[in-house]
Amino acid sequence: MSISFDEMRTPDGAVRPAYAALQEWLHSVPPDILDLRRREAEVIFRRIGITFAVYGEADAGERLIPFDVLPRILMASEWDTLRRGLEQRVRTLNAYIKDVYGRREILKAGIVPEDLVFQNPVFRPEMNGQKVPHDIYVHIAGIDVVRIDADTFYVLEDNARTPSGVSYMLENREIMMRLFPELFSRHRIAPVEHYPDELLATLKSVAPTTASADPTVVLLSPGIYNSAYYEHSFLADHLGIELVEGRDLLVKGDVVYMRTTEGLKRVDVIYRRIDDDFLDPLAFRPDSALGVPGLMSAYQAGNVTLANAVGTGIADDKAIYSYMPEIMRFFLGEEPILKNVPTWRCREPEHLAYVLDNIEELVVKEVHGSGGYGMLIGPRSDKAAIAAFRAKLKARPGNFIAQPTLALSTCPTCVDEGIAPRHVDLRPFVLTGRERIAIVPGGLTRVALKKGSLVVNSSQGGGTKDTWVLHA
Amino acid sequence: MLSRTADNLYWLARYVERAEYLARILEATQRLATLPLNYIGTSNEWTSTVATAGCASAFFANYDEANEENVTEFLAFSSANPSSIRSCFEAARTNARAVRTALTVEMWDAINGAWLELKRFGNGATSRDELMRFLRWVQNTSMLFDGSAYRTMLRNDAYWFSRLGVFQERADNTARILDVKYHLLLPAAEHVGGPLDYFQWAAILRSVSALTAYHWVYRDSVKPWLIADLLILNDQMPRSLASCYSNLVSHLDQIARAYGRQGPTQRQARAIRARLENSRMDDIFQSGLHEFITEFVADNNRLGTAISEQYLN
Numbered sequence: 001m002s003i004s005f006d007e008m009r010t011p012d013g014a015v016r017p018a019y020a021a022l023q024e025w026l027h028s029v030p031p032d033i034l035d036l037r038r039r040e041a042e043v044i045f046r047r048i049g050i051t052f053a054v055y056g057e058a059d060a061g062e063r064l065i066p067f068d069v070l071p072r073i074l075m076a077s078e079w080d081t082l083r084r085g086l087e088q089r090v091r092t093l094n095a096y097i098k099d100v101y102g103r104r105e106i107l108k109a110g111i112v113p114e115d116l117v118f119q120n121p122v123f124r125p126e127m128n129g130q131k132v133p134h135d136i137y138v139h140i141a142g143i144d145v146v147r148i149d150a151d152t153f154y155v156l157e158d159n160a161r162t163p164s165g166v167s168y169m170l171e172n173r174e175i176m177m178r179l180f181p182e183l184f185s186r187h188r189i190a191p192v193e194h195y196p197d198e199l200l201a202t203l204k205s206v207a208p209t210t211a212s213a214d215p216t217v218v219l220l221s222p223g224i225y226n227s228a229y230y231e232h233s234f235l236a237d238h239l240g241i242e243l244v245e246g247r248d249l250l251v252k253g254d255v256v257y258m259r260t261t262e263g264l265k266r267v268d269v270i271y272r273r274i275d276d277d278f279l280d281p282l283a284f285r286p287d288s289a290l291g292v293p294g295l296m297s298a299y300q301a302g303n304v305t306l307a308n309a310v311g312t313g314i315a316d317d318k319a320i321y322s323y324m325p326e327i328m329r330f331f332l333g334e335e336p337i338l339k340n341v342p343t344w345r346c347r348e349p350e351h352l353a354y355v356l357d358n359i360e361e362l363v364v365k366e367v368h369g370s371g372g373y374g375m376l377i378g379p380r381s382d383k384a385a386i387a388a389f390r391a392k393l394k395a396r397p398g399n400f401i402a403q404p405t406l407a408l409s410t411c412p413t414c415v416d417e418g419i420a421p422r423h424v425d426l427r428p429f430v431l432t433g434r435e436r437i438a439i440v441p442g443g444l445t446r447v448a449l450k451k452g453s454l455v456v457n458s459s460q461g462g463g464t465k466d467t468w469v470l471h472a
Numbered sequence: 473m474l475s476r477t478a479d480n481l482y483w484l485a486r487y488v489e490r491a492e493y494l495a496r497i498l499e500a501t502q503r504l505a506t507l508p509l510n511y512i513g514t515s516n517e518w519t520s521t522v523a524t525a526g527c528a529s530a531f532f533a534n535y536d537e538a539n540e541e542n543v544t545e546f547l548a549f550s551s552a553n554p555s556s557i558r559s560c561f562e563a564a565r566t567n568a569r570a571v572r573t574a575l576t577v578e579m580w581d582a583i584n585g586a587w588l589e590l591k592r593f594g595n596g597a598t599s600r601d602e603l604m605r606f607l608r609w610v611q612n613t614s615m616l617f618d619g620s621a622y623r624t625m626l627r628n629d630a631y632w633f634s635r636l637g638v639f640q641e642r643a644d645n646t647a648r649i650l651d652v653k654y655h656l657l658l659p660a661a662e663h664v665g666g667p668l669d670y671f672q673w674a675a676i677l678r679s680v681s682a683l684t685a686y687h688w689v690y691r692d693s694v695k696p697w698l699i700a701d702l703l704i705l706n707d708q709m710p711r712s713l714a715s716c717y718s719n720l721v722s723h724l725d726q727i728a729r730a731y732g733r734q735g736p737t738q739r740q741a742r743a744i745r746a747r748l749e750n751s752r753m754d755d756i757f758q759s760g761l762h763e764f765i766t767e768f769v770a771d772n773n774r775l776g777t778a779i780s781e782q783y784l785n
Contacts, residue, residue, distance in 0.1 A: 046588065047581060224569050233572040243573050248474050259475045261629060261783045262731050 005149045005409040006421055007072065018073040018470055019412075021186045026419075034414050037069050037179045044178070050171055050230055066463035067172065069179065072411045072424060072445040076190070079441055079469040082145065082153060082428065085338030087437050090141050090430045092324065093160055093315045095331040097137040100314055101127040111330055112323050121368070122313030124276060126283060130300060133206045134434045137309040140199070140271075141430040142166075145338065145443075147409035154341045154406070156425060158324070160316040161308060162273050165444040165464075166429050167231040170195060170238075172444075172466040190441035190469040195429070196238035198440065199271075202433035203239075206305050207268045215268035218242045218258060220249070222274050222290045232273050241271075251294030254301040269305045276310050318401055319345070319367040342404060346397040355402040356393065359386055362402045364393065377454065379405050408454055411465065413447055423448045425456050426467065442467035477571045478633040479784040484567040485621075485637030488583070491560035492614035493645040493679075494547050495607040497524050500678040502604070505540060507671055518543045524652045524679075527555055544603065549596045557610055561590050574630045578620035586613040629730055632723040636779060639723070643716035643772050646703055649679055651765045657696040659757035673699055680711040700761065701753045713768060717745040720775070727783070737778045744771050 003011075008019040015023045045064050074082075099106050100117055101124075107114050117123055142163025144156040173192050177184055200217065207215035221232035223245050236243035248258050249267065257264040272279065278288040283296035298304045314320065322343035325336050344351040344362075355362060359378050366374035376389040393400055410421035428443030445465040446456035456462040501521045518538040522531045525547055534552060535542040550556045554563075565587040568575060575583075589609070597603035618638070625631040650657070656672050673694045677683040682702060689706065690698050707714045721741045728734045756764045 047585060048577075224566070229569070233569075237573040242474055242477075244474060245476070248476055259785075261473050261475055261478045261633075261727075 004407040004421070004423065005147060007147070007409050007424075008412045008421075018075050018078075022071070022073065022183070025183050025186055034069055034419075038067075038414060040179060041067050041069060041175055044175055045171075048171070050167070050234075065168065065458045066449060066461075067175070068413050068447055068449075068463050068465045069176070070412050070414055070419065071176065071466045071468045072426075072447075073468045073470055074442070076469060076471050079190075081337065083439055083441075085153070085155075085336070086143055086145075086428055086430050086439055088328070088332065088334060088337055089143055089155060089158065089324075090138060090432055090437060092328045092331055093138050093141065093158060093312075094136055094432065096327050097160075097309070097312055097315050098135050099331070101130060101311060106327060106330055109330065111326050112320065116317075116319050117314060120314060120317060120319070122276070122311070122317055124311030124314075126296060126300070127309070127311040131302065132309050133208060133305055136206055136432050136434070137312050138315065139202055139206060139307040139309075139432055141432070142427045143430060145426045145428065146341075146406060147424075147426075148406060149409075153338050155324070155338045156341060157318070158316040158321065159427075160312040162275065163427070163429065164228045164231055164273075165427055165446075166195060167234040168464050169429070169440075169442065169444040169467070171234075172464060176466045187468065188471040190471060192440045192442055195440045196235065198431055198438040199235070200239045200241070202431040202438065203269050203271055203305075203307055205434035206307065208302055208305055210303060211268035216266060217269040217271065218244045218249075218267050220244055220246070220270050220272040220274055220292075222246075222278070226273075228273065235271075246274075246289070246291045249292045249295070251292060251298050254294075254298045254303050256292070256295065256298050256304045267304060269307065271307050276313065279306075279310070317367065318365060319347075319398075322401060341406060344402040346393060346400040346402060351402075352393070352397045355400075356390065359390060359393075359402075361405060363405050364389060364400055364402045367399055367401060377405065406454075411445070411447065413449065413463075413465075415449065415451075420451070422451070423454050423456065424465070441469035473574070473629050473633075475784055477574050478629065479780075480567045480571040481574055481630055481634040482637040482779070482784065484564050484571070484583070485634040486641040487560040487564035487567065488614050488617050489638050489641040490555065490645070491557045491564070492611050493641075494525060494555075494557050494560070495610035495614075496681065497521055497649070497679045498544060498547055499604070499607045500675040501543075502540075502600075502607075503678070504671060504675045520652055521547070524649055525555065526648050527553060530555075545596055548603075548606065549593070558590060561586050561613075576620065576624040578624045579617060582613065582617040582620050586617075589613075629727055632727050632730075633783070635723045636720060639716045639719045640772065640776055640779075642711055643713055643720075644769065646680060646711050646713060646716070647765055647769050647772065649676060650700070650703060651762070651769065654761045654765060657700045657761060659697050659754070669696070670694060676703075682709060682711065685709055697753060697757070700756070704756070704764075705748060705751060705753060714745075714748045717741065717748055721745050724779075735782045737775065737782050740771075740775050740778055744768075744775065 007016070009015055042064065045067060050064070096106065106112050107117060138160045140163060142159040142165065144159065145153050146156050147153050169192060203217045204215055218241055219232055219236040221229060221243055223229065233243055242258060244258055250257055250259065256267040256270070258267050274290055277285045278290045280291045280293060280295040281288045282293050299306055299310065322340065322345050325340050328334060328336050344355050346352045346355055355364065362378045364376045364378070376385065378386065408423040408425065411424045412419050413422040415422070424445050424447045426443050426445050428439055431438040445467045446458070447463045447465055448454055448456045449461060449463050498521070501517050504517050516538060518540060521543055522528045522538055530553060531538065531546050534546065546553050546556065548557045551558060553559060565583055568580060568583045572580060593606055597606050621631070621634060653676055656669055673696055674683060676699060677686055680703065686694065686699070686702055689702060689708065692698065702709050702712060704713050706712045707718060709715055724738045724741050728738050
C-alpha cells in the first residue's frame with residue numbers, strides 16, 4: 001500500500017498553506033486546551049441530544065458520534081474543483097434517472113446493461129413514464145468523496161436516496177465557533193449556516209404546478225426510533241416546516257393532507273426520509289406501518305412532489321457506479337472532473353478472474369451493502385476470511401464489485417496519544433432546484449478514529465470533523 | 473399545528489407537573505412521618521400518600537405494606553409504576569423528543585437535562601439526605617421547564633396546548649389531595665379544636681406549596697375550612713381549582729380565537745368555572761365536600777376527553 005496523502009504536512013514535515021494558521025494557533029495555546037474543549041463539546045452534544053441509534057446493538061440506546069475538535073481545512077481553489085465536479089455528477093444522476101424511466105437511450109446504446117436496471121430490486125416500474133416537476137429526481141444528494149493526493153479526488157459513492165449527515169455538518173460548525181472563537185478570528189471561513197434556507201428554497205421550487213404560490217412543505221420521518229431522527233427534527237425545525245410521521249398524513253381524492261388541530265391541511269411537497277419500500281403500503285411493502293396509504297397514487301397524479309423522487313436508487317447502486325463515467329460522457333458529453341475509483345465488476349468474467357487472483361490487494365464490496373457492512377478489505381483480512389469471501393464471490397459474482405485499497409488522505413486528529421493523522425472522507429450535500437444547483441462550501445468530514453483504519457462509518461466507530469473552506 | 477404535536481405538548485406538560493406534585497407530597501409526608509406519633513394521630517401517613525398520588529390499587533398489587541421504603545420507591549423510582557417520578561420524566565422526554573421542533577432550546581435543555589440527571593440517581597436514594605436532594609431537584613426541574621416555557625415560547629397554539637396540560641393536571645392533583653384529606657377539613661361549626669390536626673393541615677398546604685400563601689391571604693392561624701377555601705375557591709392561589717379553571721378557560725378561548733371557532737371544550741370549561749365562581753364554602757360544606765370534589769374530578773376528566781376529541785386526534 002502506498003503512503004497516504006497527509007492534508008496538513010508535506011512528506012518533509014512542512015505545514016501546507018491551508019493549515020498554517022491552525023499550526024500557529026496550536027503553538028500559542030496551552031497543550032491541554034484541546035482535551036478540555038473536547039470534553040466541553042461532548043457535554044454540549046449530549047445536552048442538545050445530537051445522538052444516533054445503532055441498529056442491532058444490545059444496548060441500542062442513544063450514542064454520540066465522536067466529534068474531533070481539529071478542523072479539516074480545504075483551500076478555496078481545491079473546493080472550486082470539487083464544487084464543479086459535484087455539480088457535474090449530480091446533473092448526470094438526474095439525466096440518467098430521467099432516461100431510465102423514460103426513453104432508455106442509455107440502455108439502447110448498450111452502455112448500461114439492461115439486466116442491471118430491470119432486475120435491480122431498487123428499480124421502480126411504477127415510475128415508468130412518470131413525469132416529475134422540472135425533471136428533477138435527486139433534489140438532495142450526498143456524494144462521498146475521498147482524496148488520494150494533492151490533485152486527485154475520487155467519488156467513492158453517490159447517495160441519491162435519503163442521504164443523512166447534514167445536521168452534523170451544521171452543528172459541528174456551531175460548536176466549533178462556540179469553543180474556538182480565537183481560532184475563527186484567525187481564519188476566513190466560508191459559512192455553511194444558510195443550508196436550511198437553500199434546502200427550503202429548493203423544495204419549494206419543485207412544488208407541483210397545482211400548488212399555491214406558497215406551497216406547504218413537510219418532512220416525513222419514520223419517527224423517534226429511526227437512527228437519524230435527531231437530524232429529521234433538526235432540519236424540520238430549521239426549515240420551519242412540520243415534522244410529520246405517516247399517521248399524520250392521509251390521502252383523499254389523490255391529494256395529500258395532514259391532520260392538524262384546525263382540521264385537514266393540504267401538503268404540496270414532502271421531503272421524505274423514508275425509503276421507497278415503506279412509503280405507501282398499497283404500492284410497496286404492505287406490512288409497512290410507517291407510510292401513507294395512497295401516497296403513491298397522489299404522487300402519480302402529480303398532486304404532490306416527493307423529494308427525492310421514487311426510484312432514484314437505480315442511480316446510486318454500487319453496480320451502476322462503475323458505469324458513471326460513461327453515463328456522464330453519454331448525457332453531458334463531458335469528461336468527469338471527479339474521477340471514479342477504478343472498479344472491477346465481478347459480473348464480467350475477466351474482471352472476476354482478476355479479482356480472484358488479486359483479492360489480497362483489493363476491497364470487495366457487496367453491490368447492495370451500505371454502512372461499511374458486507375465488505376472485505378483484502379490487506380486487512382486473514383486467510384480464513386479471504387477464503388470465505390472467495391467462496392461467496394464465486395457463488396454470486398454479480399453481487400460484488402472490487403476496488404484497489406485506496407490510500408485515503410489523512411488529517412491531524414485528537415486521539416489518546418495526542419495529535420495524529422487519521423484517514424478521512426468527505427460528504428458534501430448537493431441541492432438541485434428548479435433554477436440552480438446549490439452546494440454549501442464543505443460538507444461532512446468523517447474520520448476513522450482507529451489508527452490505520454479506513455472505515456469512517458459512524459456505526460463502526462467513525463467520528464466527524466468540521467470542514468473549512470478557506471478564503472485568502 | 474399537527475394534532476399529534478399538540479397531543480405531545482399537552483402530555484409533556486402534564487407529566488412534568490405530575491412529577492413535581494409527587495415530589496411535593498413525598499416531601500410533605502416525610503416531614504409528617506418524622507413527628508412523634510402523638511402529634512399526628514395513629515393514621516398511616518404512607519397509606520394516605522399512596523391514595524393522594526392516585527395509585528393505591530397499583531401499589532397494593534406490588535407491595536403488602538405501605539411504609540416509607542415501599543412508598544418512596546414506588547412513587548419516586550419504580551419503573552413498574554407508570555406514574556412514578558422516574559416514569560413521568562421518561563415519558564416527558566419521549567414526548568419532548570417527538571415534538572422537538574415545537575419546543576424551544578431552553579425547554580428541551582430542561583427536559584433532556586433532567587433525563588440525563590435522573591440516571592445519576594440510579595434506582596433509588598441511598599439515604600434520606602439524598603432523597604431530599606432528589607425531591608428538591610425534581611421540583612426545581614419542573615420550575616425550570618415551566619419557566620423556560622413561559623419565558624421562551626411563542627404565544628401561539630403550541631404554548632396554549634402545553635398550558636392546558638399544566639392546568640388540567642394541577643387541578644386534578646389539588647382535587648386529589650382534597651379528596652383524600654376531606655375528613656380533616658371540617659366546617660367551622662364542627663371544629664372541635666385541639667392541636668392534633670395542625671400538622672396534618674400544614675402538610676396539606678405544603679403539598680401545594682401554599683403554607684406561606686395561606687398566612688398572607690387569611691392573616692389567621694391555620695383553620696381547616698380556610699384551607700378548603702384557599703384550595704378550592706381562591707382565585708389568587710395558583711393551585712386552587714378556581715385559578716386552574718380561570719387559566720383553562722382563558723387558554724381555550726385563545727385557541728378558539730386563533731382558530732376562529734368555539735367548541736364543546738370552551739363551553740364545558742366555562743361551565744365548570746362558573747360553578748366554582750358561584751359557590752361559597754358554606755354551601756359546599758352543607759351539601760358535602762366529598763361529593764363536591766368527586767364531581768369536580770369527574771368534570772375535569774370529561775374536559776380532558778373533550779379536548780382530546782376536539783383538537784388532539
